[in-house]
Amino acid sequence: MKLNYKSIIALFFIIQAQAQVSFKPGIRTGLGFSTISETHSTYKKDFYVGGFSEIRLGKYYALQPEITYSRQGSDNVVRNYNDENSGTEKFNKENLRLDYFSFTLLNKFTFGPGIQIQFGPSADFLVNHNLVKRKDANDLAFVTGIGYRLPSGLTFEARFKKGFYDILDSDYYYNDSNDNYLFGDYNTNINFQIGISYSFKVQ
DSSP states (O other): OOOOHHHHHHHHHHHHHHHOOEEEEEEEEEEEEEEESSBSOBOEEEEEEEEEEEEEOSSSEEEEEEEEEEEEEEEEEEEEEEOTTTOOEEEEEEEEEEEEEEEEEEEEEEETTTEEEEEEEEEEEEEEEOOSSBSOSSEEEEEEEEEEEOTTSEEEEEEEEEEOSOOBOTTTSBOOTTOOOOBOSOOOEEEEEEEEEEEOOOO
């Protein structure tokens, strides 16, 4: 059977009408475990909180813009430096903090009773930090995760977020005189999130 462009356009509008597009605002919060790659450090535990708009475009797919305040960084970061007063090489450990406003465009696919596959890009803007020297102030990241949504609208989520920009001036946090590995040249944000979200029913 031959289809002309009018038939294709009509078919497109029929599919969109059957998709039953819906909109639901919501909030999300939880605990984040973050670190900075290529450092000797431990994970920093802190919180995140934000809001979102779930735009359901079909039975299985939704597009979800999000705005999230996320406290990230890394604890017990080993730094090596020369003490100008004593002229000796010293070590100390610092807790590095980077706070971001994250704008995420999440793709959500729902299967079964409420199992979700989530992924999408995120643009992160630095609003507070305690770094002595840094490279890129902002970050671009990729987010992926899973969720389980209850009929009430409450969702349990677990996500992984990986930044792409080099955020530290590693010349400031250099290796020791024996070339023991303390810092690499490409230091990026790594963040695991475990939390909940809730979408409100809109009439």
